Amino acid sequence: MNIVLTDAARRQLLVSSPDDGRVPRIDAEMTGGCGVSVRLSLVWDEPRRMDITIPVGDHVSLHLDRFTKRYAGEHLLVDYNETDGFVLGEAFDSSCTT
Amino acid sequence: MNAYTDLIFEISRPGRTGCSLPERDVDAVNLSKKLPAHLIREEAPDLPEVSELQLVRHYTALSNKNHGVDNGFYPLGSCTMKYNPKINEDVAKLDGFSRIHPYQPEATVQGALALLHELQEDLAVITGMDAVTLQPSAGAQGEWTGLMMVKAYHQQRGEKRTKVLVPDSAHGTNPASATVAGFRTVTIPSTKNGLVDVEELKKHVDDDTAALMLTNPNTLGLFEKDILEIASVIHEAGGLLYYDGANANAILGKTTPGKMGFDIVHLNLHKTFTTPHGGGGPGAGPVGVKEKLIPFLPVPRIEKRNGRFVLNREEPLSIGRVKGYYGNFGILVRAYTYIRTMGPDGLRQVSESAVLHANYLRKKLEPYFVSPYEQVSKHEFVLSGSRQKKLGVRTLDMAKRLLDFGYHPPTIYFPLNVEECLMIEPTETESKETLDAFADVMIRIAREVEEDPETVLNAPHTTVIGRLDEVKAARKPVVRWERETVRL
Numbered sequence: 001m002n003i004v005l006t007d008a009a010r011r012q013l014l015v016s017s018p019d020d021g022r023v024p025r026i027d028a029e030m031t032g033g034c035g036v037s038v039r040l041s042l043v044w045d046e047p048r049r050m051d052i053t054i055p056v057g058d059h060v061s062l063h064l065d066r067f068t069k070r071y072a073g074e075h076l077l078v079d080y081n082e083t084d085g086f087v088l089g090e091a092f093d094s095s096c097t098t
Numbered sequence: 099m100n101a102y103t104d105l106i107f108e109i110s111r112p113g114r115t116g117c118s119l120p121e122r123d124v125d126a127v128n129l130s131k132k133l134p135a136h137l138i139r140e141e142a143p144d145l146p147e148v149s150e151l152q153l154v155r156h157y158t159a160l161s162n163k164n165h166g167v168d169n170g171f172y173p174l175g176s177c178t179m180k181y182n183p184k185i186n187e188d189v190a191k192l193d194g195f196s197r198i199h200p201y202q203p204e205a206t207v208q209g210a211l212a213l214l215h216e217l218q219e220d221l222a223v224i225t226g227m228d229a230v231t232l233q234p235s236a237g238a239q240g241e242w243t244g245l246m247m248v249k250a251y252h253q254q255r256g257e258k259r260t261k262v263l264v265p266d267s268a269h270g271t272n273p274a275s276a277t278v279a280g281f282r283t284v285t286i287p288s289t290k291n292g293l294v295d296v297e298e299l300k301k302h303v304d305d306d307t308a309a310l311m312l313t314n315p316n317t318l319g320l321f322e323k324d325i326l327e328i329a330s331v332i333h334e335a336g337g338l339l340y341y342d343g344a345n346a347n348a349i350l351g352k353t354t355p356g357k358m359g360f361d362i363v364h365l366n367l368h369k370t371f372t373t374p375h376g377g378g379g380p381g382a383g384p385v386g387v388k389e390k391l392i393p394f395l396p397v398p399r400i401e402k403r404n405g406r407f408v409l410n411r412e413e414p415l416s417i418g419r420v421k422g423y424y425g426n427f428g429i430l431v432r433a434y435t436y437i438r439t440m441g442p443d444g445l446r447q448v449s450e451s452a453v454l455h456a457n458y459l460r461k462k463l464e465p466y467f468v469s470p471y472e473q474v475s476k477h478e479f480v481l482s483g484s485r486q487k488k489l490g491v492r493t494l495d496m497a498k499r500l501l502d503f504g505y506h507p508p509t510i511y512f513p514l515n516v517e518e519c520l521m522i523e524p525t526e527t528e529s530k531e532t533l534d535a536f537a538d539v540m541i542r543i544a545r546e547v548e549e550d551p552e553t554v555l556n557a558p559h560t561t562v563i564g565r566l567d568e569v570k571a572a573r574k575p576v577v578r579w580e581r582e583t584v585r586l
Contacts, residue, residue: 030494032511032519034570050490050551066555067492073569 002075005056009080013060016044023047024060026076026088028068038071042078042086057060103159107579110146112137116153118419119294122553144581159248163484163562164507171532175478175509175521176269178369185439188430200423202534204408211407214400214424217434218384224392224437224445226356226361227386229520232425237344239382239420240364241275241311247362247387247394248309248338249279254394254415259308259337265294267318267513269344272311281308288515292471304478307337314341315348316515316519319475321454329359338362346370347525348477350452351446361388371433379428382433396420437514451526452477455533459524463536466544470516477525483518491520491547491554498565499546499557503539 003026007014013024026046031037045063052069053061064072076089129138148156165172170181190196198207212567218230233524245262252259257448262276265286273283282463284302289295294312310332314322322328332339343353343365350370356365367373367382387395397416398409441446453476460469460479468482483493497507498518510523524533546554558564 030492030511031514033511036511046488048490050555065487065490065492067495071569073573090317 001052001054001069001072003056003062004075005052006077006079009078009086011043011059012080012086014058016043019044023063025063026068026072026078027065027085030071031044040072040076040088041069041089055090056077058093102155103163105145105579106148106153106156107144107153107581109156112147114147114149114152115427115521116148116150131138137222140385142379149514159488165339167527170504170506170518171528171536172522173375173508173522173524173536174506175319175397175480175523176512176525177375177509178344178349178366178376178477178525179506180369180372180525181527182372182374182432183436183439186435189294189435190428190431196428200427205485208407210427211400211409213434213567214427215402217430217437218400220434220437221384222386223367224350224366225341225346225386226354226360227363228389229392229395229399229427230384231395231399232382232430233419233421234364234383235421236428237364237366237369237383240366240385241340242279242389243383243396243417243420244385245275245309245342246360247385248340249281250394250415250417251338251391252308257305257336259305261302261305261306262308263299263302263310265312265316266500266515267292267313267316268311269313269342276311278554284479286310288318291321291473291526292316292515293322293324294328296324296327297333303331303335303337305336306491307332307335308336309362311340313343313345313359314344314355315476315478317345317478317534318347318471318480318516319461319478319521319523320471320473321348321476323519325358325414333359344491344542345477348449350449351442352449356388361391367429367433372381372436373429373432376429382426382429384425389473396577398424400424427530428449428558444578449477449528452524455524455526455528456522459522459533462534463522463540465522466509466541478521478523480513480516481520482516483520486544486547487518489551493520495521495554495557496520496543496547499543499554501558501562502540505536505539 022044024070025043027041028044029039029041042092046065048065051065053063053065055091073089079087103362133141139251157385166180167179188474192263194209198210205212209536218232221230222228234243260282261284262281263284264272264276266288268317269382276283286299287295309330313324318320328528338361341363343363344364347370364385365384369383370376373382393415395413396410396419397413399413401408401410437445456475456479460475461468463481468484472484483496486496497510501508511519512521513519543554569578
């Protein structure tokens with residue numbers, strides 16, 4: 001899996017690093033019902049069992065669980081801006097009509 | 099034949115046929131003289147060519163891969179996947195119902211109109227409303243119909259209200275219907291107890307509020323105990339209270355939306371009243387209203403005058419017709435049959451059993467999953483997979499694992515205000531043995547998450563196909579078969 005951080009994302013990742021053991025995590029959030037929607041976010045979180053870690057330079061590794069990796073796809077761009085915070089790649093929606 | 103069952107096109111062989119047509123006994127027509135050139139095919143359509151037996155086996159094999167209430171437990175929260183009694187089908191097939199035509203003179207279909215009229219009256223009693231229309235052909239169309247009546251009601255009073263309030267636990271159709279009806283929606287947050295935050299509601303209610311749409315019990319399976327205060331807040335501001343009847347299975351014979359202060363109700367006959375879930379149709383979403391909204395009901399309205407049933411098309415304030423003819427008649431016959439079969443005591447028992455079953459399952463599963471709300475639930479309940487998430491396994495993984503045991507998974511990731519949500523609705527029609535067996539499997543899966551997570555993460559193992567690549571399906575969907583397509 002290839003994760004690319006923009007300079008802005010990399011800077012923010014380094015300056016916002018907490019010192020309480022939490023790690024940077026790319027996390028897939030699913031919302032459901034009749035349709036399924038997956039949104040990716042970058043959060044500081046506790047490590048989870050079976051986490052996949054992906055080094056992104058500067059001694060930083062991003063954590064993903066298996067579920068998130070499945071939905072993140074092979075290529076992911078992580079950007080950052082003051083308004084939206086971390087902005088990740090493309091998410092996807094699917095839906096049904098029942 | 100492979101594990102998927104080949105596509106009908108893949109078993110096709112040139113020249114094979116499933117029927118024989120008689121020799122043509124009229125002159126051939128030259129289509130180029132009858133139709134514009136751009137409407138005439140240059141090549142014959144690529145239709146499958148199979149024998150009758152191949153056709154039968156193909157679709158029988160496909161149908162055997164279906165999962166339905168008739169072959170397994172289906173605890174899909176909010177959807178009320180309960181057993182559809184076969185007597186409903188027997189009655190709907192009677193010649194007097196199935197072999198009539200909507201254009202027949204009223205005098206020749208008095209029995210059918212009597213049934214519709216009685217069903218209107220039954221549903222009015224069940225919901226505590228003053229009148230009912232059977233026209234809408236689905237729950238969501240019922241919502242839209244109700245909201246169009248809300249709009250007409252306010253307009254008739256010289257008001258143009260633009261805002262519809264929905265709680266954050268609402269069914270997705272609520273804001274969607276409001277938008278389609280021309281309103282803007284405002285979301286009202288829930289309290290930590292999962293109920294409408296009345297203080298937040300008060301902040302958003304004003305003279306622009308057309309209606310509040312509410313489900314009670316709500317999608318968390320919790321009864322909105324402040325419903326009378328909520329109704330008062332809305333009514334004092336001149337708004338209307340809309341009842342989404344998706345969860346009516348919990349209140350039959352116990353209370354009514356009318357008693358709770360609601361002005362409009364839609365019902366999903368395929369949920370509470372055991373008509374088939376049509377997967378898009380035919381369906382029925384009757385709408386009941388209080389007296390002040392009766393003039394706005396769709397036409398024609400079925401009425402009884404001087405001992406005869408008539409179709410009343412003369413209502414000047416009506417929002418008009420919302421469905422061809424008089425609704426999906428066959429579905430309405432099935433619901434009528436169910437109501438008459440059960441009777442008032444039977445319907446009350448339906449709700450009592452539905453609530454009992456949900457709470458029985460909830461208590462059995464609470465030690466193994468996070469239960470976000472402590473209070474007694476109604477006909478459905480929610481659990482959170484947040485404990486399992488910390489162990490690297492998500493709710494979706496557990497749902498996939500349930501398939502290995504022959505269960506349809508519960509609704510997942512809805513409502514949106516519960517992390518890693520599982521919404522379970524066992525319904526009243528299941529036996530204690532079924533509930534126990536399902537609970538045992540859920541507990542087994544919870545243990546697997548701790549002790550053997552790979553089994554859950556790679557599920558399902560016993561289905562015709564395994565875990566789908568949903569990302570690829572969403573990003574690069576292949577929805578049209580072409581002969582060149584290479585099957586993955």
